[in-house]
Amino acid sequence: MRDMLLEMARVSFAYPDGSAGLRDCSLAIRRGSRNALIGANGSGKTTLFLHTNGLLRPSQGELRYAGQAVNYSRHGLRDLRSKVGLVFQNPDRQLFSASVREDVSFGPLNQGLSEQEAAHRVDAALNAVGMEGLAHKPVQNLSFGQKKRVCIAGVLAMAPELLVLDEPMAGLDPAMQTELLAVLERLHASGMTILLATHDIEFAYRWADDIHLMKDGACVTSFPSAELANHADILAAARLSLPPVIALQQVLTASGALPELPPIRSSEDLLAHLEQPVAKRSSAHGR
Amino acid sequence: MLIEQCVYANRWRAVTPAAKGLLALGALVAAFIVASRPAVGLLLAVLVATVPVVGAGVRAGHYARIAWPPLSFLLIGGLSMLVAVDLQQGSINLHLQSQHEVFVVVARSCGALAALLLLVTTTPLTDLIALLRRMKTPELLLDIMVLCYRVLFVFSESVHDMQTAQAARLGYADARRSLHSLGSLAANLLAQVWQRSRGLHQAALARNNDGPLRFLAPTFAQAGRHTAFAAIAALALVAASLWLRSGV
Numbered sequence: 404m405r406d407m408l409l410e411m412a413r414v415s416f417a418y419p420d421g422s423a424g425l426r427d428c429s430l431a432i433r434r435g436s437r438n439a440l441i442g443a444n445g446s447g448k449t450t451l452f453l454h455t456n457g458l459l460r461p462s463q464g465e466l467r468y469a470g471q472a473v474n475y476s477r478h479g480l481r482d483l484r485s486k487v488g489l490v491f492q493n494p495d496r497q498l499f500s501a502s503v504r505e506d507v508s509f510g511p512l513n514q515g516l517s518e519q520e521a522a523h524r525v526d527a528a529l530n531a532v533g534m535e536g537l538a539h540k541p542v543q544n545l546s547f548g549q550k551k552r553v554c555i556a557g558v559l560a561m562a563p564e565l566l567v568l569d570e571p572m573a574g575l576d577p578a579m580q581t582e583l584l585a586v587l588e589r590l591h592a593s594g595m596t597i598l599l600a601t602h603d604i605e606f607a608y609r610w611a612d613d614i615h616l617m618k619d620g621a622c623v624t625s626f627p628s629a630e631l632a633n634h635a636d637i638l639a640a641a642r643l644s645l646p647p648v649i650a651l652q653q654v655l656t657a658s659g660a661l662p663e664l665p666p667i668r669s670s671e672d673l674l675a676h677l678e679q680p681v682a683k684r685s686s687a688h689g690r
Numbered sequence: 691m692l693i694e695q696c697v698y699a700n701r702w703r704a705v706t707p708a709a710k711g712l713l714a715l716g717a718l719v720a721a722f723i724v725a726s727r728p729a730v731g732l733l734l735a736v737l738v739a740t741v742p743v744v745g746a747g748v749r750a751g752h753y754a755r756i757a758w759p760p761l762s763f764l765l766i767g768g769l770s771m772l773v774a775v776d777l778q779q780g781s782i783n784l785h786l787q788s789q790h791e792v793f794v795v796v797a798r799s800c801g802a803l804a805a806l807l808l809l810v811t812t813t814p815l816t817d818l819i820a821l822l823r824r825m826k827t828p829e830l831l832l833d834i835m836v837l838c839y840r841v842l843f844v845f846s847e848s849v850h851d852m853q854t855a856q857a858a859r860l861g862y863a864d865a866r867r868s869l870h871s872l873g874s875l876a877a878n879l880l881a882q883v884w885q886r887s888r889g890l891h892q893a894a895l896a897r898n899n900d901g902p903l904r905f906l907a908p909t910f911a912q913a914g915r916h917t918a919f920a921a922i923a924a925l926a927l928v929a930a931s932l933w934l935r936s937g938v
């Protein structure tokens with residue numbers, strides 16, 4: 404049996420003004436996996452994330468963490484929030500203190516760690532996101548991307564098992580996105596489970612192990628990202644289209660330019676596959 | 691945000707706030723003592739004012755611009771104490787007999803202002819809050835200070851953004867429209883304050899907060915040495931002021 408870290412079982416939630424946040428949503432996150440949550444604006448991604456950390460409580464259905472139903476007592480929530488770290492969509496919403504170091508220390512101190520231990524965690528977290536040089540800079544003088552990294556450090560310093568990021572790539576330039584991706588890869592390699600929301604289906608296809616699709620508050624479907632090509636109709640219903648690399652591979656395979664291969668997940672990989680035989684051919688000519 | 695600029699750019703940025711606070715306290719006490727001789731008091735104020743400029747490398751122009759509003763307020767206040775207008779007789783009188791007292795008050799205030807500016811222009815507020823925390827200030831006050839300081843920047847940014855957006859669509863083209871734009875900006879801001887406060891609360895819960903806001907205090911190299919220096923300087927200032935006063 405697969406080891407599930409977080410499970411939502413038929414969870415529904417309505418906001419106080421009556422608008423539906425989640426409708427009968429079921430979703431499972433495997434321990435140690437990379438997960439991308441995809442959905443249009445207003446489809447309920449943020450609402451779902453607020454549930455993972457116990458900030459919202461399902462009006463129907465159940466949330467299970469590591470096989471146990473989440474306990475919404477003070478103690479139970481403390482436990483859940485220590486294990487599930489949530490990075491908010493808007494960094495200005497998350498940052499409390501005007502000093503980077505102070506803000507990152509907020510979580511660990513709340514967990515009841517000693518000052519020494521917390522200081523250690525803070526340094527490690529700032530290092531992990533490449534912000535150690537800016538630890539003493541005032542938050543208001545940081546760029547948007549740097550603020551986002553401080554937010555991530557603030558959650559990493561709590562050493563969560565599951566890292567939940569609400570649209571971490573939004574608003575970052577391509578270089579910053581690549582850097583952030585490298586940070587996420589390192590965290591995943593160290594055993595952390597990651598769940599992030601994104602609008603970028605190409606990125607999700609390239610990076611994630613599992614893709615979860617949301618539409619109008621419902622968790623429409625979840626599948627391993629290698630199987631994305633089989634779900635074109637569902638994607639279309641959610642007004643999303645397949646990444647172009649899938650069509651490219653199909654065309655190239657049909658025309659014989661590529662051999663039959665398992666799904667290629669990014670245009671860089673596709674290019675590498677295309678260049679390989681060409682290089683072989685030209686070196687054969689040379690001889 | 692001129693103060694912000696000075697605070698993060700000066701040479702004493704890495705000096706422990708305890709030392710700077712002690713020095714400022716010494717200057718404050720000295721200003722109170724010595725002001726009974728207003729000329730000496732003013733001299734002390736000038737001396738203390740040069741400390742951040744010469745010692746910490748705060749730009750003189752910046753310092754002057756920071757000091758000017760409170761200083762002008764002070765001088766106008768002093769003048770108004772000196773001059774009395776009698777409306778019934780329609781005359782203006784100089785209160786010469788209380789002249790000395792007025793000078794004492796002005797000298798004392800200038801000294802106190804210089805002492806405070808010594809601290810304020812060299813120490814980031816986050817350091818000051820950390821210092822207050824070490825001095826066991828009530829948590830509630832500190833939490834309010836932390837949040838206000840942070841939210842100040844968030845809101846000044848959103849006010850600036852909203853104003854720019856309004857101006858870009860001719861919101862300030864004439865007086866009537868300006869008033870209207872200003873009104874809707876205020877209304878919008880109120881809604882934002884409400885939302886943000888809820889947002890911050892959620893963010894605090896997400897990171898497991900259930901009581902006072904706790905942060906790691908910044909550490910300062912050579913804190914002991916700097917504090918000792920400052921203590922000696924502060925004591926010297928106070929001693930000198932006592933001696934100067936008795937030497938009337």
Ligand SMILES: Nc1ncnc2c1ncn2[C@@H]1O[C@H](COP(=O)(O)OP(=O)(O)OP(=O)(O)O)[C@@H](O)[C@H]1O
Pocket residue numbers: 418419420422423424442443444445446447448449450451492
């Ligand atoms: N505080 C709230 N009160 C009432 N309704 C809300 C509230 N927050 C969200 N909603 C509604 O719940 C639905 C889901 O919103 P949510 O913020 O979860 O979407 P999202 O997928 O995160 O969107 P986006 O991609 O724009 O961030 C939306 O229809 C929204 O209008």
Ligand SMILES: [Mg+2]
Pocket residue numbers: 448449450492569
């Ligand atoms: Mg959202």
